[in-house]
Amino acid sequence: MTDRSASSSTNTAAATDSRHRRRLLGAVGAAATAGLAGCTLWDPSEDDPETNADPDVAEGVSTYATHPDDDVTMFRRGLRRLGYYPDETVPDAVSVNWSFPINNVGHTAAKSSPLPTPDGETIVIAGDTGFVHGVQPSGEPRWLTETGATDLGFHGSPAIVDNTAYIGGYDGDLYAIDVETGEIVWHTPSHELEGTLAIGSSPAYYDGTLYVIAEYGSPSSGALWTFDATTGEPTWHDDRIWGQPHPSPTVDLETGRICAGSNDGVVYCWEFPDLEFAWEFQTGGEDGPDGEERADGEFNLGAEIKGTIAAHDGYGYVGSWDEQFYCIDLEDGTEEWAFEFEHRSMANPALDPEEDVVYTGSNDDHVYAIDCETGDQLWATDVNGSIIGAVTVTAGSVLVGSYDSHLYALDKETGERRWRVQNRGHVTSAPVPHDDRIYYAERGVFTNYWDDDAETILEEPGHAYCLVPDE
Secondary structure, eight states: OOOOOOOOSOOHHHHHHHHHHHHHHHHHHHHHHHHHHSSOOOOOOTTOHHHHTOHHHHTSOSSOSSOSSTTEEOGGGSTTOOOEETTOOOOSSEEEEEEEEEEOOOOOSOOOOOEEOTTSSOEEEEOTTSEEEEEOTTSOEEEEEEOSOTTTOOOSOOEEETTEEEEEOTTSOEEEEETTTOOEEEEEOGGGGTSOSBOOSOOEEETTEEEEEEEETTTTEEEEEEEETTTOOEEEEEEEEESOOOSOOEEETTTTEEEEEOTTSEEEEEETTTOOEEEEEEOSOTTOOOSOEEGGGTEESSOOOOSOOEEETTEEEEEOTTSEEEEEETTTOOEEEEEEOSSOOOOBOEEETTTTEEEEEOTTSEEEEEETTTOOEEEEEEOSSOOOSBOEEESSEEEEEOTTSEEEEEETTTOOEEEEEEOSSOBOSOOEEETTEEEEEBOOEEESTTOTTSOOEEEEOEEEEEEEEOO
């Protein structure tokens, strides 16, 4: 473990004010959201007798780590994209139970993450060759579906509702697949979405509607789309986004916000569920990011946002290529604090809402634990390679894949390494723990990838993996 320095724009007095505002926001948001979602989403402080007098609130859960509906599983485990698995315990030692090749394309984007169905009986795994696999937890195949996304395949992860998996491809199309049979239920092509270039984000699902971020070329831009989940019919879109966005949309029911970042270094935010545009936040400082001007001056490169926002207590947490990790007020888009890395950040953060700690990674080869309220560093651990996938937090451990071709398990409190597993290629999917198993995927192994004068050669396909406790 390595100690690192950090910078934070929040002092002690501001942090105290922030804690009071967070508690008030949680109480107001929960009252509004309980009626909207049919469940209580906030657990009041035990030292507040007035709110504890309400038995409905007192019996609630501290935060929704998954989804208000039990029959939904999503990338980063829920609408808030927390990557939080409090009921999963990482064993002291693991071994590979099974693996099979799934990724053959030399595209450097993070790979699609395996996702269990709500009943846990099928693991849906999408590859970068355009195939979607349905496998049993034992690794036995259930079905294999070929789609039209055969050039660059899938890099986003599915949202699974009841018996249907929804996923966007790098062909710009959106697919609905039956998880029992693998049959394509419906397919919305790019030409019905004004000629999308790709859908690299993972859909969000709420109350019969899919929320999807799409990418466009000429000029480099994007849009937030909504779809009828039953039919795939597009119902609304807003094309104000610049810079071919990759992150997935994050929904915070308490604050009534849906937001996502993009390659222009901007976080875009809409009211939820009415989708009136609320605000935008530019990373890279007051004058915008440094770098090459694009789209006739509409935006600059240099502060791209590649990771998906984690939302907690009225704030959004996200990193940027400007070497900063931001805490942003979801109500008005103002910066609460910024944490400084030594390299750009493109990881999907994980957040423990019980401990108020956010875990993220950087291309400076470190995983960081950061206090949500103050922006102070709690620990930092060197994992010997860039982190461009997703961090996962469990009951006692942090799971993260590295560009050094290992999956790491770190102690959640100290950052000390518990174990690491050697793989083939760069581990760039989210590690997904479920029922004493850990699922993840890697990219293929290539030679000459960065050499313009030599032929790029696939040495070995990237695999999907399942780890089990080592007896």
